[in-house]
Amino acid sequence: MVANPRRKRTAARRGEAAPAQDARVARREKRRVAILDAALEQFAARGFAATRLDDVARRARIAKGTIYLYFRDKESLFQELVRTMLSPLVGTIEAAPLSEVPIRAVVEMIVDVFVREIYGTRRKDVIRLIISEGPRFPKLADIYYREVIARVLPVIRARLSLAVKRGELSSDALARFPQLLVAPALVAIIWNGLFGRMAPLDIGELMRAHLELLFGERGAT
Amino acid sequence: MVANPRRKRTAARRGEAAPAQDARVARREKRRVAILDAALEQFAARGFAATRLDDVARRARIAKGTIYLYFRDKESLFQELVRTMLSPLVGTIEAAPLSEVPIRAVVEMIVDVFVREIYGTRRKDVIRLIISEGPRFPKLADIYYREVIARVLPVIRARLSLAVKRGELSSDALARFPQLLVAPALVAIIWNGLFGRMAPLDIGELMRAHLELLFGERGAT
DNA sequence: ATATTATGACTGACCAGTCAGTCATTTTTG
DNA sequence: CAAAAATGACTGACTGGTCAGTCATAATAT
Numbered sequence: 358m359v360a361n362p363r364r365k366r367t368a369a370r371r372g373e374a375a376p377a378q379d380a381r382v383a384r385r386e387k388r389r390v391a392i393l394d395a396a397l398e399q400f401a402a403r404g405f406a407a408t409r410l411d412d413v414a415r416r417a418r419i420a421k422g423t424i425y426l427y428f429r430d431k432e433s434l435f436q437e438l439v440r441t442m443l444s445p446l447v448g449t450i451e452a453a454p455l456s457e458v459p460i461r462a463v464v465e466m467i468v469d470v471f472v473r474e475i476y477g478t479r480r481k482d483v484i485r486l487i488i489s490e491g492p493r494f495p496k497l498a499d500i501y502y503r504e505v506i507a508r509v510l511p512v513i514r515a516r517l518s519l520a521v522k523r524g525e526l527s528s529d530a531l532a533r534f535p536q537l538l539v540a541p542a543l544v545a546i547i548w549n550g551l552f553g554r555m556a557p558l559d560i561g562e563l564m565r566a567h568l569e570l571l572f573g574e575r576g577a578t
Numbered sequence: 579m580v581a582n583p584r585r586k587r588t589a590a591r592r593g594e595a596a597p598a599q600d601a602r603v604a605r606r607e608k609r610r611v612a613i614l615d616a617a618l619e620q621f622a623a624r625g626f627a628a629t630r631l632d633d634v635a636r637r638a639r640i641a642k643g644t645i646y647l648y649f650r651d652k653e654s655l656f657q658e659l660v661r662t663m664l665s666p667l668v669g670t671i672e673a674a675p676l677s678e679v680p681i682r683a684v685v686e687m688i689v690d691v692f693v694r695e696i697y698g699t700r701r702k703d704v705i706r707l708i709i710s711e712g713p714r715f716p717k718l719a720d721i722y723y724r725e726v727i728a729r730v731l732p733v734i735r736a737r738l739s740l741a742v743k744r745g746e747l748s749s750d751a752l753a754r755f756p757q758l759l760v761a762p763a764l765v766a767i768i769w770n771g772l773f774g775r776m777a778p779l780d781i782g783e784l785m786r787a788h789l790e791l792l793f794g795e796r797g798a799t
Numbered sequence: 800a801t802a803t804t805a806t807g808a809c810t811g812a813c814c815a816g817t818c819a820g821t822c823a824t825t826t827t828t829g
Numbered sequence: 830c831a832a833a834a835a836t837g838a839c840t841g842a843c844t845g846g847t848c849a850g851t852c853a854t855a856a857t858a859t
Contacts, residue, residue: 381824385838404714406627409814420840422817431815489710491772493625498772506773528795530787536769536779537788540761543768548757551712551719552727558757566751567758570792574749602803602858630848641806643851652849 389427391417393441396434401482405435405490435490436497442483443505446474450509460520461572464538467513468564471542476560481546488547510535531571541567610648612638617659622703626656626711656711657718663704664726667695671730681741682793685759688734689785692763697781702767709768731756752792762788 395416399408410431414421428434449470458466475481491498517532531537545560552558616637620629631652635642649655670691679687696702712719738753752758766781773779 381838388838402714404625404627404711406625407714410816411814421815422841423839425816426838485713487772488768489713490625492706492710493623493628495775499776502773502776506777528790530790534762534779534784534787536765536784537762537791540765541755541758543765544757544761547709547764551708552723554716555720555723556727558755563755563757566749566755569749569751570758606804631850632848635807642849643807644805646850647804 388417388419388423392419392424392427392434393438396438397442397479397482400435400438400486401479405431405486405494432494432496435494436500439483439487439497440500440504442480443501446470446480447505447508449474451512455512456516456519460517460525463516463520464571465568467538468542468568471539472560472564476542476546484543484546485550513538609638609640609644613640613645613648613655614659614662617655618663618700618703621656621659621707622700626652626707626715653715653717656715657721660704660708660718661721661725663701664722667691667701668726668729670695672733676733677737677740681738681744681746684737684741685792686789688759689763689789692760693781693785697763697767705764705767706771734759 392413395413396408398416399413402408408431410424411421413434414424417424424434428437450467453466475484487497487501491501513535514532517526517535518529520526521529521532526532541563542560545558545563548558549560613634616634617629619637620634623629629652631645632642634655635645638645645655649658671688674687696705708718708722712722734756735753738747738756739750741747742750742753747753762784763781766779766784769779770781
C-alpha cells in the first residue's frame with residue numbers, strides 16, 4: 358500500500374490521528390483476536406487435523422471466508438496462535454532480576470512463573486498443542502524453539518552456572534540440564550490432560566516436593 | 579468363536595495338534611502383527627486423524643478391506659496397538675526383585691527399564707501417541723491408566739514408602755510423587771521428538787544428572 | 800464342493816479453500 | 830449540504846479432493 362495523500366491532508370487539518378482509520382484498525386485487531394481465541398479453543402479440544410474452520414468461524418461469530426482475510430490458511434492460523442500466545446512470556450524471564458538474588462529464590466521464581474503463567478492459563482493448552490502437533494509440523498517446533506527455548510534456556514543456564522561457580526550449588530547437574538527444573542511441571546500438564554479425571558495431580562504439591570528434593574527441606578513459601 | 583468340532587476330531591484321530599488349523603492360526607497372527615506394525619509406523623508419523631488406512635494396508639502388503647477382518651474400525655486398531663505394545667512391559671516391573679535390594683539400585687533399575695525398554699524401542703512412539711492423542715480419546719487414556727499406570731505406580735510407591743520407613747530416604751517427596759522419578763525421561767522423549775534435529779538431548783547423561791540430584795554424587799554405573 | 804479369507808472399486812460424508820456478490824462506511828463531487 | 834462513487838470488509842454457496850467403511854467378487858484352503 359502506498360501512502361494516501363488524502364489521509365495525510367485530513368489528519369494535518371484536524372491535528373489528530375484520522376479517527377475513521379483508527380476505528381478500522383481497532384476493529385480489525387479485535388476480529389483477529391476473536392479468531393485466535395476461537396481457534397485455540399477448537400485446536401485444543403480436537404487437535405489440528407480434526408478442527409473444522411467452519412467451527413472456528415462459528416465460535417468467532419463470523420463467516421468462514423473471513424478467516425482467510427486474516428490468515429493465509431489453516432496452518433498459518435495455527436502458527437500465529439502459538440506465536441501470539443507464547444512470545445510475550447519470554448520477556449518476563451529475560452527481564453527478571455538476574456544474579457542479585459540467591460539461587461534458591463531464582464529457581465522458585467522460575468518454577469512459579471511456569472506454574473502461574475503457563476499451567477494457570479490457557480497457555481498450557483498451547484504447550485499441549487506443541488507437544489502433540491510439533492512432531493508433524495517442523496515449522497511449528499522451529500518457531501517455538503527459536504522464539505522461546507533458545508531465548509530462555511541460555512539465561513537460566515547461565516544463572517545456574519554462576520551459582521555453581523559461587524558455590525551456591527554443590528552439583529552442576531542442573532546447570533548442565535536446566536530441563537530438569539521444569540520437567541515435573543511439564544509432566545503435570547500432560548498427566549492432568551490424560552488422567553485428570555481419575556487421578557488429578559496437584560501441581561503445587563508436586564513442585565514443592567520437587568524443590569525439596571533439589572534443595573532439601575522447606576524454604577520460603 | 580465357538581470350538582470347531584472338525585478340529586477336535588482331526589486332532590483325536592492323528593494324536594497331534596491339528597497342523598492345518600495351527601498353520602491357519604499362525605498365519606492369522608502374523609497378519610495381525612503386520613497390520614499393527616504398519617499402523618504404528620503410520621500413526622507415529624502422522625497422528626491418528628491424518629493416517630490413511632490405505633497407507634497402513636500398503637505398508638502391511640494387504641488390501642484395505644483385510645484390515646476390517648482383523649479390527650473393527652480405525653479406533654479399535656489404534657487401541658489394540660497401544661494395548662499390545664505396552665501391556666507386556668508391566669510384568670517386568672511387577673515381577674522385579676522388590677524389597678531385597680537397596681533403594682538406589684531399585685531406582686536405577688526403574689530408570690534403566692524406562693530408558694532401555696521404552697526410550698530405546700518403538701514403545702517411545704506409543705508413549706508419544708498417548709500423550710498426543712490421549713486427550714481426544716478418553717477411552718485410550720483409560721486403557722493406559724488401567725493397564726499400565728494403575729498397576730505399576732502402586733508397586734513403585736510402596737517400595738519408596740518402605741525406603742522412607744527404613745531410613746533409606748531422608749525425604750518422602752519421591753514416595754508421594756513417584757512421577758518425579760521418570761519425569762525427566764518423559765521430557766527427553768518429548769524434547770527429542772520436537773527439537774532432536776537442532777539440539778538433541780542425551781537421555782543417558784540427563785538421567786545420570788537426575789540421579790545425581792536425587793542421591794548425590796556418583797553411584798554404581 | 801464348500802467354507803474361509805482376501806480384494807479393491809465404490810459410496811457417501813466431510814471439509815479446506817475460493818470467489819462472485821452484498822452492504823455499511825467513507826470520500827468525492829457539484 | 831446531499832447525492833454519487835468508491836472502498837474493502839464480509840458472506841456463504843460451491844468445488845475439488847479425500848478417506849473410512851462396505852460389499853460383490855475372486856482366490857485359496859480344506
